[in-house]
Amino acid sequence: MSRQTINSIEKERYTPSLPLAIALARYFDRSVEEIFHVDH
């Protein structure tokens, strides 16, 4: 994953796919819900 993609995710300009979101959550030893929030 590129630095630009990480930056875009942090700035909420890009929503990662489910596999990527799960991989990120596992990397940080957190649940997906703790890292990503969905605004309704």
Place this chain on the structure above:
Amino acid sequence: MSTTDRIFHSRWWLPAVSLVLGAIMLAAFAIGGNTSDGLQAFAVMAGVAALFAFGASRSETLGGLGGPGRDERWAMIDLRASALAGFVLITVVIGAWLYEIANGEDGSPYAQLGAIAGLAYIVGLVIGRARG
């Protein structure tokens, strides 16, 4: 990573494609009797190949477009850009066809190009639907 993924993520994939396209252009120009323009076209494509081969490690944009730095976000950007280019091209083809028709011409080759584009879209829908 599968073998296919390794090929597409290789830093040499896009440069190799660029050189092959340049060679095809050179051959086409040469067959048409215009080798000098063919050499210019090959030189341009060789420049593109060099840009991606040696620029990808220095630029995340080139890396994302060229292969080594390609992740899901770059794949989505590429897909959307391709869709936009296709949409614009089809619009221009239809516009050119209508212009030809309005001028009393038969609309060739724009009618055929538009038909190919329409069929390609239908094939894309069928494949996309089959894959779920």
